[in-house]
Amino acid sequence: MQAITHQSTATDWITVCAVNDILPNTGVCAWVNHQQVAIFRVGHEATLYAIANYDPFSNAYVLSRGIVGDRGGIPKVASPIYKQTFNLATGECFDNPEISVPTFPVRVVDGQVQVGRFE
Amino acid sequence: MAKQHLAKKNLIVIGNGMVGHKFLERMIAKGAAQNWNLIAFCEEPRVAYDRVNLSGFFDGKTEADLTLVEPGFYQNHQIQMHIGERATKIDRDRKCVSSAHGSTIPYDKLVFATGSYPFVPPIQGKDADGTFVYRTIADLEAIAAYAKHCRVGVVIGGGLLGLECANALKNLGLETHVVEFMSRLMPVQVDEAGGQLLKREIEAIGVRVHTQKSTTEIVNENGRVYKMVFADGTELHTDLIVFSAGIRPRDDLARECDLQVGERGGIVINQACQTSDPNIFAIGECALYDNQIYGLVSPGYLMAGVAADNLCSPGSSSFAGADMSTKLKLLGVDVASFGDAFAKTTGSRELVISDAIQGTYKKLVVDATATTLLGGILVGDASIYGSLMQLMQTKTTLPPHLEDLLLPPRSGGETALMRVENFPDTAQICSCNNVSKGDLCAAIRDQQLTDIASVKQCTTAGTGCGGCVPLVTDLLKAELKQAGIEVNNHLCEHFAYSRQELYHLVRSSVSSTDAAPPIQTFDYLLHRHGRGAGCEICKPAIASILASVWNDLILNPSHAGLQDTNDAFLANIQRDGTYSIVPRVPGGEITPDQLIVLGEVAKEFNLYSKITGGQRIDLFGARVDQLPQIWRRLIEAGFESGHAYGKALRTVKSCVGSTWCRFGVQDSTSLAIALELRYRGLRAPHKLKSAVSGCTRECAEAQSKDFGIIATEKGWNLYVCGNGGMKPQHAQLLAADLDTETLIRYIDRFLMFYIRTANRLERTATWFNKLEGGMDYLQRVVIHDALGICADLEAEMAHQVATYECEWKDAIDDPAKLKRFRHFVNADHPDPNVIRVEERGQLRPAYEHERQLLTIGTQP
Ligand code: SRM
Numbered sequence: 001m002q003a004i005t006h007q008s009t010a011t012d013w014i015t016v017c018a019v020n021d022i023l024p025n026t027g028v029c030a031w032v033n034h035q036q037v038a039i040f041r042v043g044h045e046a047t048l049y050a051i052a053n054y055d056p057f058s059n060a061y062v063l064s065r066g067i068v069g070d071r072g073g074i075p076k077v078a079s080p081i082y083k084q085t086f087n088l089a090t091g092e093c094f095d096n097p098e099i100s101v102p103t104f105p106v107r108v109v110d111g112q113v114q115v116g117r118f119e
Numbered sequence: 120m121a122k123q124h125l126a127k128k129n130l131i132v133i134g135n136g137m138v139g140h141k142f143l144e145r146m147i148a149k150g151a152a153q154n155w156n157l158i159a160f161c162e163e164p165r166v167a168y169d170r171v172n173l174s175g176f177f178d179g180k181t182e183a184d185l186t187l188v189e190p191g192f193y194q195n196h197q198i199q200m201h202i203g204e205r206a207t208k209i210d211r212d213r214k215c216v217s218s219a220h221g222s223t224i225p226y227d228k229l230v231f232a233t234g235s236y237p238f239v240p241p242i243q244g245k246d247a248d249g250t251f252v253y254r255t256i257a258d259l260e261a262i263a264a265y266a267k268h269c270r271v272g273v274v275i276g277g278g279l280l281g282l283e284c285a286n287a288l289k290n291l292g293l294e295t296h297v298v299e300f301m302s303r304l305m306p307v308q309v310d311e312a313g314g315q316l317l318k319r320e321i322e323a324i325g326v327r328v329h330t331q332k333s334t335t336e337i338v339n340e341n342g343r344v345y346k347m348v349f350a351d352g353t354e355l356h357t358d359l360i361v362f363s364a365g366i367r368p369r370d371d372l373a374r375e376c377d378l379q380v381g382e383r384g385g386i387v388i389n390q391a392c393q394t395s396d397p398n399i400f401a402i403g404e405c406a407l408y409d410n411q412i413y414g415l416v417s418p419g420y421l422m423a424g425v426a427a428d429n430l431c432s433p434g435s436s437s438f439a440g441a442d443m444s445t446k447l448k449l450l451g452v453d454v455a456s457f458g459d460a461f462a463k464t465t466g467s468r469e470l471v472i473s474d475a476i477q478g479t480y481k482k483l484v485v486d487a488t489a490t491t492l493l494g495g496i497l498v499g500d501a502s503i504y505g506s507l508m509q510l511m512q513t514k515t516t517l518p519p520h521l522e523d524l525l526l527p528p529r530s531g532g533e534t535a536l537m538r539v540e541n542f543p544d545t546a547q548i549c550s551c552n553n554v555s556k557g558d559l560c561a562a563i564r565d566q567q568l569t570d571i572a573s574v575k576q577c578t579t580a581g582t583g584c585g586g587c588v589p590l591v592t593d594l595l596k597a598e599l600k601q602a603g604i605e606v607n608n609h610l611c612e613h614f615a616y617s618r619q620e621l622y623h624l625v626r627s628s629v630s631s632t633d634a635a636p637p638i639q640t641f642d643y644l645l646h647r648h649g650r651g652a653g654c655e656i657c658k659p660a661i662a663s664i665l666a667s668v669w670n671d672l673i674l675n676p677s678h679a680g681l682q683d684t685n686d687a688f689l690a691n692i693q694r695d696g697t698y699s700i701v702p703r704v705p706g707g708e709i710t711p712d713q714l715i716v717l718g719e720v721a722k723e724f725n726l727y728s729k730i731t732g733g734q735r736i737d738l739f740g741a742r743v744d745q746l747p748q749i750w751r752r753l754i755e756a757g758f759e760s761g762h763a764y765g766k767a768l769r770t771v772k773s774c775v776g777s778t779w780c781r782f783g784v785q786d787s788t789s790l791a792i793a794l795e796l797r798y799r800g801l802r803a804p805h806k807l808k809s810a811v812s813g814c815t816r817e818c819a820e821a822q823s824k825d826f827g828i829i830a831t832e833k834g835w836n837l838y839v840c841g842n843g844g845m846k847p848q849h850a851q852l853l854a855a856d857l858d859t860e861t862l863i864r865y866i867d868r869f870l871m872f873y874i875r876t877a878n879r880l881e882r883t884a885t886w887f888n889k890l891e892g893g894m895d896y897l898q899r900v901v902i903h904d905a906l907g908i909c910a911d912l913e914a915e916m917a918h919q920v921a922t923y924e925c926e927w928k929d930a931i932d933d934p935a936k937l938k939r940f941r942h943f944v945n946a947d948h949p950d951p952n953v954i955r956v957e958e959r960g961q962l963r964p965a966y967e968h969e970r971q972l973l974t975i976g977t978q979p
C-alpha cells in the first residue's frame with residue numbers, strides 16, 4: 001500500500017486504526033491529543049487526508065460523516081449538516097474562501113493509520 | 120405637488136396594470152426618460168402584477184412571485200409612481216389630472232391604461248355578503264378569507280375566467296358549481312360539440328356544471344348569500360358566489376371628459392392608439408379598436424408598443440387589430456381556440472375528430488380548397504396548438520391528409536411541418552410578448568443561452584401565459600443541437616447525464632444483452648459513464664437510483680459511502696450532530712404495548728420524545744454509538760425502520776375511518792397500513808408521503824400528499840401529486856371509485872413512473888407541474904397505458920415489494936456495519952461536545968450562548 005500526505009513537518013505520530021477500518025471513500029473520527037480529527041480514505045487504495053472534525057457552520061463535530069468526492073479533481077468533503085464543502089488537502093471551504101478548517105499530517109505505516117502533530 | 124423637471128414634458132399614465140407597466144418599460148427602453156417626466160397613477164395598493172397568472176395566488180404564488188416590476192425599476196428610472204392613488208378627473212382644457220389624494224398634475228400627453236372591471240349582472244341580492252368578483256389580488260384575498268367558512272361555492276359565468284375561478288374555488292376545498300346562461304361552456308371560444316366534451320371532462324373532475332340557467336335572484340339569510348333561484352324555478356344552495364359574467368372597459372373618466380367612447384363602452388382609438396383627443400392615448404382592455412375590445416394581454420402589449428412608438432416619433436408604427444387565439448388549461452383540461460374557430464369565412468370547411476374515450480375534441484377550419492388553415496378548436500389535448508398556429512399564421516400549404524395533423528404519428532416522427540425547426544424566422548412563437556422565432560434564435564446564438572430560464576429572461580418569451588414554453592424549449596434544444604452543444608441537464612460535473620438518463624442506464628443494464636455486467640455499484644457506473652471521484656450531489660442520487668432498481672441494502676460496503684449522513688446512519692442528524700429515531704408506525708395505529716416500549720427506551724436512553732407531524736413518535740438525541748443499542752431494543756419489540764431519514768416512503772397517514780367513525784364509508788386505517796407496508800423502504804427521487812381518509816371530510820389530509828386516497832361509497836378516489844411543505848399544492852384526482860386492487864395497481868404504476876422520470880430531489884408535485892400534458896397525460900400513461908409500459912412498471916414494483924428488508928434489522932446483525940456506529944475510531948467515549956439542557960422536563964441540545972456558560976470538559 002502506498003501512503004501519503006503532509007507528513008513532512010510532523011515529528012510526533014499517533015497510531016489510530018488500521019487502514020481497513022476505514023471503508024474506501026468514507027471517513028472516521030479519531031481522538032488525537034484531545035482533539036477530534038476527521039480522517040478520510042479517498043479511492044480504494046490508501047490515500048488519506050486528515051482535517052478537523054469540527055464543522056464551523058453548524059458548530060457540531062461531524063465532518064468525518066460527510067460525503068467524500070472531488071471538485072475539478074480536488075478532493076473534498078461535504079458537511080453532513082448544511083452541505084458546505086471543504087478542500088481535504090488544505091481545509092479551505094469551497095463555498096466561503098474566508099473559512100477553513102485545520103488540517104493534520106497523516107500517513108500509513110504497516111497498514112496502520114498515523115496522525116501527526118505539527119511542531 | 121411633486122417636483123417636475125422643467126425642460127421635460129409630462130407624460131401621465133392612468134393605471135398601472137399589465138399594459139400600463141409594459142408601456143412604461145417600452146418608454147424606458149426607447150430612452151424616452153430623457154425627454155419626458157414619466158408619471159403614473161396606480162389605483163391598486165401594489166404596482167403591476169401578472170394578472171394572467173392571478174390564480175397562481177391560490178397555488179402558493181406570492182405577491183413577489185407575481186410582480187411584473189423588477190425591484191428598483193421605477194426608482195432607477197425616475198418614474199413617479201403614485202401607488203394606491205386613483206385618478207379621479209381629467210381637465211382637457213387645462214390639461215391636468217386630479218387624483219383621489221387631492222393632487223393635480225399637468226400633462227402634455229396622457230395615456231389611459233385603466234383596464235376593465237368585472238360585470239355584475241343586476242340580479243336582486245347581488246350585494247349580499249359572500250358575493251365576489253375575480254380580478255385583483257385583493258379580490259382573491261377576500262375570497263380565500265371568506266371561503267374558510269363555506270362549504271359550497273358557485274361561479275356565475277362559464278367562460279374562460281369563470282372556469283379558472285371554479286378551479287380556484289375547488290382548490291379552496293369548496294363543492295364547486297358553475298352556472299352558465301348559454302347552452303355550453305366557453306361559448307366565445309368553443310363550439311357546441313367541443314363545449315359538451317369540455318363539460319363532461321370538467322364534471323369528471325368534480326365541478327358541477329349547470330348550463331342554460333339564468334339566475335333571477337340571490338336569496339340572503341342574515342345578509343349572507345344563502346341560495347340562488349333560477350328562471351326555470353330551480354334553486355341552488357350556496358355559501359359563496361363569484362361573478363364572472365364578462366368584463367367592461369373602465370372608460371368612466373374618458374366619458375366624463377367627453378372623449379369618444381363606443382356604444383357598448385371602450386375608449387375609441389385609431390391605429391396610433393390615439394383617442395379622439397390627439398394628446399390622449401388609450402391602450403389595453405379599456406381601448407376600443409375597430410369596434411372591438413381585446414380582453415387578452417397580448418393585444419394590450421402590442422398597443423403599449425405602438426403608443427410608445429408614436430409618442431417618441433409620431434407615425435412610426437400602427438396597430439391593426441390582433442389575434443384573439445387562446446390556449447389555456449382549465450381545471451386540468453386543455454382548451455385552445457384560434458383563428459376562424461367558427462368557420463365564418465365563406466366556403467371554409469371543417470374537419471373534426473372527436474374522441475370520447477380519450478376525452479379529446481379537435482377541429483380544424485380550412486379554406487375551400489383545403490390548402491391553408493384558417494382556425495380551429497382543441498379540447499382535452501392542445502399540445503399541437505403552437506404548431507397549428509404557425510401553420511395558420513404562415514399560411515403554409517397543408518399536407519394531403521389533414522387528419523395527420525391531429526392524430527399522433529402512426530410511425531416515424533411527427534409531421535415535419537409541425538416541427539419548430541421548420542418554422543420560418545418570422546413565425547411568432549410567444550404571442551403574449553410578440554417574440555418571433557428569429558428573435559429567439561438570435562438571442563440564443565448571440566448570447567450563448569443554454570437553458571430555458573435565461574432564454575425567458577433575455578427575450579421575455581414564455582413570461583406571460585406560459586403557453587409557448589414547450590415551443591421555446593423545443594426551439595432551444597434544436598438550436599443547441601445545431602450548434603453542436605448538448606443541452607445541459609447534467610447531474611453534476613461527474614456525470615454528463617440527467618437523473619432520468621442515469622436511471623435508464625442502470626435500469627437497462629439489468630436486461631442488457633451485451634457482454635458488460637449489470638450496473639450495481641456507483642464505482643462501476645462512474646467507470647463506465649462518468650469521470651472524477653463523484654460528490655455529494657451524484658453519490659446520494661445514484662445510491663437512490665441503485666436502490667430503486669436493485670433494492671440492495673443501502674449500508675452494503677459498496678453503497679455506504681454514497682449515502683447522506685441520515686441514510687449512512689439510518690437516522691436523522693440533528694443540529695448538534697446527534698440523531699433522532701423514528702420507528703415505523705404504519706397508518707399511525709399503535710398498541711399500548713408498543714407505546715410502553717417506546718416510553719421505556721426513551722427513558723433508558725434519556726431521549727427527548729415528540730409526536731411528529733406524520734402520526735408517529737420521534738425520539739431525539741441519540742448519539743451515534745447508541746443507535747444500534749436502541750434499535751436492538753426496538754426490533755425485539757417488533758418495530759422496524761420508519762425511513763424518516765430516506766428519500767423514500769415516509770408515512771401513510773390515516774383517519775380512523777369506518778372502524779370507529781360514524782361517517783366512515785370504508786376502512787381507511789386498514790388500507791393505510793396495507794399501503795405503508797407495501798411501499799415501505801421504496802427509494803425515490805425525493806421523499807414520498809401518503810394518507811387515506813375514510814370519507815370526504817378528509818381528516819387524514821390526503822389531498823396534500825404525493826398520493827392520497829379518499830373513500831367513497833363505491834370505493835376509493837386516488838389523488839396524486841399533492842404537497843404540503845414549502846409550496847403547498849393540492850393533489851389532483853387521478854381516478855375515482857376504484858376497487859382496492861385497481862387502486863394499488865394504479866399507485867404502483869404512478870410511483871414507478873415518477874421514479875423513472877423525475878429529477879433529483881423533485882417531489883411529485885414539482886415533477887407534475889413540469890409534466891407536459893398534465894393530468895390528462897398522466898391518466899393516459901397510468902390508466903390507459905398509452906406508453907405501453909404499465910406491465911414493466913408493475914413488475915418493477917413487485918420486485919421492490921418482494922425484496923424489502925428492514926435496514927436496521929440487517930445492520931444490528933452485521934458486525935462490519937456496526938463498526939461505523941461509533942464516534943471515535945480509536946476510543947470508546949462519546950463526543951464530549953454534546954451538551955444538553957433541560958426544558959419542560961426533557962433534554963435538548965444547548966444553544967451556543969448556553970454552552971459558554973456550561974463548563975466544557977474536553978476530557979471525557
Ligand atoms: C420530525 C418532523 C417534525 C415534527 O416534529 O413533527 C419533521 C422533521 C423534519 N422535516 Fe419535515 N418533518 C415532519 C413532518 C413533515 C410534514 C407533515 C407530514 O408529513 O404530514 C411536512 C409537510 C408535508 C410534505 O412533506 O408535503 C414536512 C415537510 C418538510 C419539508 C418540505 C418538503 C417540501 O416538499 O416542501 C422538508 C425539507 C425537504 O424535505 O427538503 C422537511 C424536512 C425535515 C427534516 C428532515 C429537516 C432536516 O433535514 O433536518 C426534519 C428531520 C428532523 C428529524 O430528525 O426527524 N420536512 N415535514 C415530522 C416527521 C414526520 C414523520 O413521522 O416522519
Ligand SMILES: Cc1cc2nc3c(=O)[nH]c(=O)nc-3n(C[C@H](O)[C@H](O)[C@H](O)COP(=O)(O)OP(=O)(O)OC[C@H]3O[C@@H](n4cnc5c(N)ncnc54)[C@H](O)[C@@H]3O)c2cc1C
Nearest residue numbers: 134136137138162170171205206233234403404414415416
Ligand atoms: C383571472 C384572470 C385570468 C386571465 N387570464 C388571461 C390569459 O390566460 N391570457 C390573457 O391573454 N389574458 C388573461 N387575462 C386578461 C389579462 O389579465 C388582461 O387582458 C390584462 O391584465 C389587461 O391589462 P390592462 O393593463 O389593460 O388592465 P389591468 O391589468 O386590469 O390594469 C388596469 C389597472 O388600472 C387601474 N386603474 C383603473 N382606473 C384607474 C384610475 N382611475 N386611476 C388609477 N388606476 C386605475 C386598475 O386598478 C388596474 O390596476 C386574465 C385576467 C384575469 C382577471
Ligand code: SF4
Nearest residue numbers: 693731732737844845
Ligand atoms: S418545520 Fe422546519 S424546523 Fe420544523 S421540523 Fe420541519 S424542517 Fe425542522
Ligand code: FES
Nearest residue numbers: 549551583584585
Ligand atoms: S405565449 Fe404567453 S407567454 Fe408566450
